[in-house]
Amino acid sequence: MEGQGLIVLSRTRQSGFTLIEILVVLVVVGLLAALAVMSMGGSSRDREMENEVRELYLLMQTASEQAILNNTELGLVLEDDGFRFVAWEELSGEWKQPAERMFRTRSFPEWITVTEYIESDTPRLATDEDELRPDVVFFSSGETTPFEIEFLVGRDDSRMHTITSDGVSPLEWRYPGSQEAEEE
Secondary structure (H helix, E strand, O other): OOOOOOOOOOOOOOOOOOHHHHHHHHHHHHHHHHHHHHHHHOOHHHHHHHHHHHHHHHHHHHHHHHHHHHOOOEEEEEOOOEEEEEEEEOOOOEEEOOOOHHHOOEEOOOOEEEEEEEOOOOOOOOOOOOOOOOOEEEOOOOOEOOEEEEEEEOOEEEEEEEEEEOOOOOOEEEOOOOHHHHHO
16 A cells, blocks of 8 residues: 555635625615614705704894894894895994895795794884885894794694794794703
8 A cells, every 4th residue: 555645635614704694794784774874864854954944043143142242233034935134224224234244145945834923013123115124133132023933844843943032032943852842
């Protein structure tokens, strides 16, 4: 047997994952990630509406502060498709577009429904014929026209956002999930 070589074949077991196993894991992880993003993020319209309402709320707070600091009256004109701010000019006795860029005219997306409830017997500093007559006035005294503005996506009031003021208290923003919205 010396001339014959003994060939020993040993099968070694390979450890690791097959390509199929790796692909299955990647698909499962991808599905879980997509589910997490959808459940945490909400719909894009909800996020966009929240951004629109936040922008208006912050601009209204800024207008209220500017009215006090500059000892002038600023107003908010709500239009069918958006809003704009105006400033009362003592010399001319008229509402004019303010010079500040942040108070430029803005529009809402067409799918947002805006409903305003404005106190009707409060002083306006203008006549009914004035086309720039504001719906909400931010007085230099720190007071505001009492109002409530509701924002809906279509007619779904379960996700309603509301900006409100009683005229004396600071502006309040109620949104789905906020403590004030849950108390109602």
